[in-house]
Amino acid sequence: MEKVEQSIIAPGSNVDFEDTKVEVSKGLERLQQKLETIFLQKGIVLLLIGFLLGRxxxxxxxxxxxxxxFASVYLLRRRKAPIVLIGLTAGGLTVSLGNAVLIFISSLVFLVSFKLLSRFQKDEIKSLPYFVxxxxFFSKCAFLYIQQSFQFTIYxxxxxxxxxxxxxxxxxxxxQSIPLLSLKKRKRSLKIEEVVSLIIMLASVLTGTIGWKFYGLSAEHVLSRYLVLVFSFVGGATVGSTVGVVTGLIFSLANVSSFxxxxxxxxxxLLGGLLKEGKRAGTAIGLFIATLLIGMYGETNTPLDVNIYETAIAIVLLFLTPINLISQLAKHIPGTNEHTQEQQQYMRKIRDITVHRVEQFSSVFQALSNSFSQYDQWREGDHEESDFDYILSNVTEKTCQTCFKKEKCWTANFDKTYEIMKTAMQEMEDGNGNLSPKLRRDLDKHCSRVQKVEEAIFQEVSFLHANKKLKQQVQESRKLVAEQLLGVSEVMGNFAKEIQRERENHQKQEEMILDALQDFGLDIEQVEIYSLEEGNVDIDMTLPTVNGxxxxxxxIAPLLSDILGETIIVQMEEQSPFPNGFNYVTFRSAKAFTIDTGIAHAAKGGGLISGDSFSTIELGARKYAxxxxxxxxxxxxxxxxxNETLRLLQKILQSGIEEKVAIKSINSILSLRTPDExxxxxxxAMIDLQDASAKFLKIGSTPSFVKRGDQVLKIESSNLPMGILQEFDVDVVSTQLKAGDLLIMMSDGIFEGPKHVENYDLWMKRKIKELETEDPQQIADLIMEEVIRTRSGSIEDDMTIVVANIKHNTPKWSAIPFGKKALIS
Structure with missing residues (x-):
């Protein structure tokens, strides 16, 4: 029974505890917001700072x-200037009445002069320090003159x-410091100058506590050490030592005995920042060690036990400081992990916004492409009926409307008349303007104005043909725009995906490679890994300058090849101009295959200008065209x-648009840009340099051949030349090439060039099979020379032949076995 009661009570108690915890956290958040509102928005913080700075x-x-x-607050937060003036005057009263009077009078003089001369100044921010x-200077001189019985000395x-x-x-x-105290104008990160300015202002404020003691302990010592502890814990040794030097210097100027x-x-x-990895305890130990060393061996006016007590209180204050407050401060200090994460979060946000915008543009282009395509689809089915009705109305208007038999034809015999007119239009359209004898006899029996009707039908059908041709050109233009928009949409979509890929954190792999190379005896300064993707390795190294x-x-490249399991080569090496400098080396994945090309071409009749053009294009890191x-x-x-065809092809392919879309776009451009035939x-041929797969797109071209050992493979496709048809489908032939294959591509001047040859395929295969060399340039020269010999030395047409030899990419230096391939995973 007790167990049952406990099982019933326990869940409820857990729920109550969680609810209480949530309520407490919400209450703390509300309390924090109220405190920020009171101290920051109401100006209480400025009042306290003014009081301390006044003394x-x-x-x-x-x-x-x-x-x-006062002047800075008046310029930046004018509504809080009266509160600050009250705080400064009150702080001055704690020192002396004269000090309070000097502060009040100098502030009033500044207000009057600044207000009177404001119309003559263009930039208040730049002129403010000069007004101050x-x-x-004049207020202090007047005050000293009156204080010393109207006497003034050079001193x-x-x-x-x-x-x-x-x-x-x-x-x-x-x-620079006052805007940081504003709740509405907080910055996400601070510049180094702003951090130093904030430290100087905080140290200046702490000098207002000089002379305050409790139980023999100095408030300025406790608060200054607490300030150094906080910044050491947040920013590390650099920031901590800077805060210590600045605070100590200002304290020394305020009181020489505190030097x-x-x-x-x-x-x-310095010590607290170096030990910050030990959390707050490590920073506290750093302060405690420094206090002991300076207290025992330094020339101090304070007993060691008093220094230890003051340090202990500062450490207690550090542990009482909420961790959320420290984290918020760390986000503003450059170099901290919190600041780095904040910047990375900001960059991710910018990246996501950019990706979203690019994806929006991509979807817009795709929607436009679909709109153009759908318009053509739904318009196609409505043309025939509407065109016939339009022609029939025009014909009857010119002929039947003025005929005395129109009532008999279109009222009494509507169906027969309509059928005869429809048949006549169809035969006129299909028979090049001629009617069949049977239809002519039927039309003679039915109509009294046969000749006039026939002429009207012929005229309207001619107009119809012209309109159809114009509509077809407009439709082709729409399809060109739709295909281009779709291609742009795909490119932008791929670009958005590339942006979205974050740079992976390869710190562990960088340290492993660095240790592995150093264990081998190499002196490596730095390793930066940008990508370890197979086939796309990208590594930068910094090396001391060696003997070259x-x-x-x-x-190094052979060692990396063994470690990463693929061939790595040096893509770029930047030598240092100085003898003791550093070299910067970029290592990349080697291509699995390389291509050597040989080209031979000749113009008709041995002229200088050939109608053939050729190009070899390297597209990115993988493709070769x-x-x-x-x-x-x-x-x-x-x-x-x-040449224009190849130029357009190169530009479109380099933009990332797919091959079939590129070729269709070029065809549309060539067919629409000129009325000439x-x-x-x-x-x-598009060849992948990583796996040697190839795609062949042949538009009206001759076959290509692949020589693989004793075999000769033929590659062909049946597509008309570009510019003849405004719409056509591109046939893509895919082939897997191998190392050692010879790819032979040629124009019709080579393929159809041999004289007295009935079967060009067999002749070309036999000549290729008889080749004894594998040098691409020699093969191109030999085939062209053989074709010209069959013509008795004459060149009847433009000739171009391109021969490509596919080879394994054998590195210059083989991998060095290292036995640590498992390092990178």
Whole structure:
């Protein structure tokens, strides 16, 4: 029974505990928001800072903090200026009545002068430090003149000048620090200058606590050490030591007897930052060690036990500080993990927004493409009936409307008349303007104006043919636009996917490769891995300058090849111009296959301008394209057409658009841009350099051949030349090539060039099979020479032949067995 009761009560108690926990966290958040509202928005923080700065002194009698702080608040947060003035005056009263009067009077002088001269100044921010400088100097001189019974010495003038110079500098510092105290204008990250300015302002505020003691312990010592602890824990040794030096320096200027504090705070910031990996306890240990060392061996005016007590209180304050507050502060300090994560989050947000926008553009282009395509689809089925009705109305308007028998034809015999007219239009359209004898006899019996009706039908049918041709051109233009928009949509979609891929964190693999190479005896300064994807390895290394014996290519690349399990080569090496500098080397994956090409071409009759054009294009890291285009005819016009075809092909393929879409786009452009019957063929081979797979797209071109040992394979396709048909399907022939294959592509001047040959296929296969060399250039020259010999040395047509030899990519240096392939996983 007790167990049952416990099982019933326990879940409820857990739920109550979770609800209580949630309520407590929400209550803390509400309390934090209320405190931020009270202290930041209501100006309580500025009031407290003003009070402490009002009683802060430099060299025991200079007060350079009050006027710069009031002027900065007046310029940046004008509504809070009265509260700040009250705080500064109250702080000055704790020092002396004269100090309070000086602060109040100098602030009023600044307000009056700044207001009177505001119409003459263009930039208030730039002019503010100069107003503060002049106001401070003249106010201090007048105050000293009155205080010393209307006497003025050179020493007083020098002190006034020193204080005025300090106010000029402090104004610049406070102008950067005050916006950080605003709830509405918090920045996501701080610049180094802003961090230093904030530290100077905080240290200046702490000087207002000089002289405060409780139980013999100095408040300024406790608070300064607490400040150094917080920044050491947040920013590390660099920030901690900087805070220590700045705080100690300002304390030393305020009180010469506190000069030893600078060494104590700087040393504490350094040790605390170095030990920050031990969390708050490690930072606290750093301060404790610095206190013991400086207290025992330094020249201090404070007993060691008092220093230890002050340090202990600062450590307790550090542990009482909420971790959320420390994390919020760390997000603003450059170099911290929190700041890095914040920046990465911001970059991810920007990346996601960019990807979203690119995807939106991609969807817009795809929608436009679908809109053009759907318009043509639903328009196709409505033409025939509407065209017939339109022609019939025009014919009857010209003939039947003025005929005396129209009532008999269209009222009494509507069906028969309609059928005869429809048949006449169909025969006129199909028979090139002629009617069959039977239909002519029927039309003579039925109609009294046969000749006029026949002429009207012929005229309307002619108009119909012209309209259809125009509509077909418009429809082809729409299809071209639709295909281009679809291609752009696909390219933008792929681009969005590439943007979305984040750079992987390869820190572990970088350290493994670095250790492995150093264990081998190589001196490596730095390794940066950008990609370990198979076939797409990308590694950068920084090496000390060596004697130039090719260590990167001969040793490091072979070692990486064995470690990563694929061939790695040196893509680029940047040599240092200095003898003791560093070399920067980029290692990339080697291509599995390479292609050697040989090309032979000749113009008709041995001329200079050939109608054939050829191109070899390397597309990215994997694809290699070989293309031959033959313009119709010979000479300059044919050369222009074929060259333009290859130029458009190269531009479109390099943009990332798929091959079939690219060829259809080029065909549409060639067929629409000119009314002349100028055609061109295209023979395109796309070879993948990683697996040697090949795609052949032949548009009106001659067959290609692959020589594999004693075999000769023929590759052909039946597509008309580009520019003849406005719409056609591209047949793609896929073939798997192998290492050692010879790919032979040629124009019709080579394939159909041999004289007295009935079967060009058999003749070309026999000549290729008889070849004894594997050099691409020699093969191209031999085949062209053989064709020209059959013509007794004459060149009857433009000739072009491209021979490609597919080879395994054998690295110059083989992999060095290292036995640590499992390092990278």
């Amino acid at each position: 802060a002194l430099i060299l025991s009698h200079l007060t350079p903090f009050a006027l710069p702080f 400088l002049a106001t401070s 007083n003038g020098l002190m006034a000048g020193v204080e005025a110079s300090l106010t000029f500098i402090l104004t610049l510092i406070f102008m 030893y504090q600078m060494s104590l705070l700087a040393f504490s910031g 014996h090719g260590e990167s290519e001969k040793i 070989i293309a031959i285009s033959d313009g119709m005819g010979n000479g300059e016009r044919a050369h222009h057409e074929s 100028i055609f061109s063929t295209l023979d395109l």
